[in-house]
Amino acid sequence: MPPVVEVQGVTKAYGDAEVLRGVDLTLSEHEAIALIGASGSGKSTLLRCIDLLEEIDDGDVLLDGEVITDPSVDPVRVRRRLGMVFQAFNLFPHLTVLENVLLAPARAHGMARPEATERARELLARFGLGGREGDYPDRLSGGQQQRVAIIRALATQPRALLLDEITSALDPELVGEVLALVRELKSEGMTMLIATHEMSFARDVADEVCFLHDGQILERGDTAAVLSEPRQPETQRFLRRLLER
Amino acid sequence: MLGALAALILTSKGWPTVRETFFDWDAFRDSFPGVLDGFWLDIRLFLVVEVVVLVLGLIVALARSARTPALFPLRLLAATFTDIFRGVPTILVVYLIGFGIPALALPGLPSDPVVLGGAALALSYSAYVAEVYRAGIDSVHPDQRSAALALGLTETQSTRFVILPQAVRRVVPPLLNDFIALQKDVALVSILGPLEAFRVAQIDASSNFNYTPLLAAATLYLLVTVPLARVVDRMQARDRLRRSAGPAV
Numbered sequence: 001m002p003p004v005v006e007v008q009g010v011t012k013a014y015g016d017a018e019v020l021r022g023v024d025l026t027l028s029e030h031e032a033i034a035l036i037g038a039s040g041s042g043k044s045t046l047l048r049c050i051d052l053l054e055e056i057d058d059g060d061v062l063l064d065g066e067v068i069t070d071p072s073v074d075p076v077r078v079r080r081r082l083g084m085v086f087q088a089f090n091l092f093p094h095l096t097v098l099e100n101v102l103l104a105p106a107r108a109h110g111m112a113r114p115e116a117t118e119r120a121r122e123l124l125a126r127f128g129l130g131g132r133e134g135d136y137p138d139r140l141s142g143g144q145q146q147r148v149a150i151i152r153a154l155a156t157q158p159r160a161l162l163l164d165e166i167t168s169a170l171d172p173e174l175v176g177e178v179l180a181l182v183r184e185l186k187s188e189g190m191t192m193l194i195a196t197h198e199m200s201f202a203r204d205v206a207d208e209v210c211f212l213h214d215g216q217i218l219e220r221g222d223t224a225a226v227l228s229e230p231r232q233p234e235t236q237r238f239l240r241r242l243l244e245r
Numbered sequence: 246m247l248g249a250l251a252a253l254i255l256t257s258k259g260w261p262t263v264r265e266t267f268f269d270w271d272a273f274r275d276s277f278p279g280v281l282d283g284f285w286l287d288i289r290l291f292l293v294v295e296v297v298v299l300v301l302g303l304i305v306a307l308a309r310s311a312r313t314p315a316l317f318p319l320r321l322l323a324a325t326f327t328d329i330f331r332g333v334p335t336i337l338v339v340y341l342i343g344f345g346i347p348a349l350a351l352p353g354l355p356s357d358p359v360v361l362g363g364a365a366l367a368l369s370y371s372a373y374v375a376e377v378y379r380a381g382i383d384s385v386h387p388d389q390r391s392a393a394l395a396l397g398l399t400e401t402q403s404t405r406f407v408i409l410p411q412a413v414r415r416v417v418p419p420l421l422n423d424f425i426a427l428q429k430d431v432a433l434v435s436i437l438g439p440l441e442a443f444r445v446a447q448i449d450a451s452s453n454f455n456y457t458p459l460l461a462a463a464t465l466y467l468l469v470t471v472p473l474a475r476v477v478d479r480m481q482a483r484d485r486l487r488r489s490a491g492p493a494v
Contacts, residue, residue, distance in 0.1 A: 048391075051395055053391055053394060053395060075394075076394075076397060076398075076399050079394060079395055079396070079397045080397030082395075083395075084392075084395040086388060086391070086392060086395075088388060090388045090389060090391065090392035091392075092389065092392070092393075092407055092411075093411065094410045094411050094414060103393075103396065103398070103406060103407075104396035104397055104398065107398060107402055107406060108396060108397035108398050108399075108402065109397065152396070153395075153396070156396065156397060
């Protein structure tokens with residue numbers, strides 16, 4: 001499968017704090033990679049750098065073979081080809097569920113409004129949110145809000161989805177419905193880069209796992225292999241700590 | 246407490262004189278039509294200035310919140326504008342513009358004191374209102390902008406469709422508060438000569454040695470500002486209620 005996202009030697013520092021210290025990663029079409037690692041290991045920053053929400057200091061990020069971190073590239077055009085879902089949902093509280101989903105297709109992608117509306121309704125209905133179109137986000141449960149956020153990202157038909165700890169802000173009983181949605185996307189062949197703390201989730205949907213530690217990818221490989229027989233001592237320690245929780 | 250205060254005033258030595266010069270019903274009745282006429286000018290001026298302030302304040306706030314490094318001069322200009330017009334007493338701005346602009350004797354510049362006074366008020370209040378808008382813009386969580394950008398909206402679209410609607414909603418009560426202040430400060434235009442309510446009342450008062458017309462003007466102001474204040478209260482209460490209401494699943 002051709003690579004969709006390629007990260008090559010990316011570094012990023014905030015002042016003296018080096019968050020990414022030379023990260024390499026290739027995400028191929030229809031592939032799902034889980035990014036695991038402790039809080040502060042750089043998972044979110046890496047996703048934000050790929051979506052050009054942060055400027056990198058060094059290295060390159062490629063999307064479908066094109067270097068997107070080149071200063072001459074318009075970040076807006078790049079972001080339109082990627083979808084991102086955040087830990088805190090980040091739905092727009094002043095817009096209804098339908099308007100949240102509609103905003104990008106109608107405003108950023110120039111889709112005709114009736115067509116965009118029809119597509120948005122379809123997506124919402126398909127993922128169990130039909131009938132909530134007119135509600136404001138604060139009337140929805142956390143799980144419903146996060147599902148709307150995923151649908152909002154899907155509505156722009158992205159080349160790849162970047163999921164940033166999408167279940168971390170949810171009550172445990174609401175995690176399942178969000179994961180089920182992602183599992184369904186995986187079965188449809190969506191290309192995804194998933195930062196997560198849920199190892200069972202990683203095991204379920206990820207083809208590959210990358211263990212990020214101190215801004216570097218220490219270990220990567222087949223999901224089952226990395227999670228059950230990690231080679232690096234750091235990975236072993238991290239996974240053991242997760243189990244003890 | 247209030248009763249004691251009232252008793253104290255009503256039994257004071259000067260009360261008969263005060264009653265005569267401030268609470269003269271006949272003087273009130275005689276001056277009221279004139280003061281009301283003047284007040285109509287206040288209202289019209291207030292409405293026009295208010296619209297200008299809402300637009301100019303927003304432009305200044307947006308300029309100050311601009312994020313692109315290339316727009317630094319614009320940011321500086323906006324910051325200077327707010328510093329100056331917020332830092333100088335409104336009455337001074339009215340004086341300086343009301344008397345300074347006509348003194349320049351430049352062709353094409355307005356010389357009507359109502360227009361000049363209105364412009365001075367608009368400049369002064371735009372500086373305040375720009376800061377109110379800016380506080381609203383700053384209060385929207387940066388994640389909202391991230392989410393908008395991640396969806397492929399441009400910076401301008403993010404501001405227009407995501408940040409501003411939330412910001413403006415949050416600052417409606419403080420904006421209304423500034424409206425009330427502006428509604429009263431319209432009286433400052435009187436120093437330039439136009440016959441607005443305070444000016445009319447003042448002329449009446451000094452020609453009859455009776456201050457009751459001023460009370461008539463005050464009554465008119467209260468008739469407008471008190472209902473406005475109640476509107477602000479209600480909006481704030483509604484806002485509190487909405488914030489405290491948890492998600493209904």
